[in-house]
Amino acid sequence: MxxxxxxxxxxxxxxxxxxxxxxxxxxLGGEGRWDYxxxxxxxxxxxxxxxxxxxxxxxxxxxVGEIPDTQGVHGVAFDPGTGCAYASxxxxxxxxxxRNDAGAYEVAAxxxxxxxxxxxxxxxxxxxxxxxxxxxxxxxxxxxxxTRPAMVKDSFKVIEVGY
Numbered sequence: 047m048x049x050x051x052x053x054x055x056x057x058x059x060x061x062x063x064x065x066x067x068x069x070x071x072x073x074l075g076g077e078g079r080w081d082y083x084x085x086x087x088x089x090x091x092x093x094x095x096x097x098x099x100x101x102x103x104x105x106x107x108x109x110v111g112e113i114p115d116t117q118g119v120h121g122v123a124f125d126p127g128t129g130c131a132y133a134s135x136x137x138x139x140x141x142x143x144x145r146n147d148a149g150a151y152e153v154a155a156x157x158x159x160x161x162x163x164x165x166x167x168x169x170x171x172x173x174x175x176x177x178x179x180x181x182x183x184x185x186x187x188x189x190x191x192x193t194r195p196a197m198v199k200d201s202f203k204v205i206e207v208g209y
Contacts, residue, residue, distance in 0.1 A: 085124060086129075093131050100143065140159050141155075
């Protein structure tokens, strides 16, 4: 009996996990593109960047807050050690978002970065943020809509922000 039980447990542990599937879809609507979302797992809040603002949702998709004035926001990093979210705004700033004592999210600080620094990653062990950016050539006057400018040679860099 013990051997069978051990075999059964071992066999069950070896089963492949279920295939991923869509569980729900949150209909948000409104103005603005979206990009890198992130999560505050302790508070159950999802940060959704929307071009000029960051929407804060609960895990049922209900809007519970909004951080305005994040021009060109592209991504949000969340650091569980600080409890802060960090919005990388492509227009050249980083917005530090914290949850206040009432549970609402608010802007704690704004840090100058560099225009184009809109992708972000957080190292939760060191509490440092990394934002890649580069300089770009001016776009030709007759460029087709949607054309992206060329990167200036050797201008790529990664900005490190400590907090």
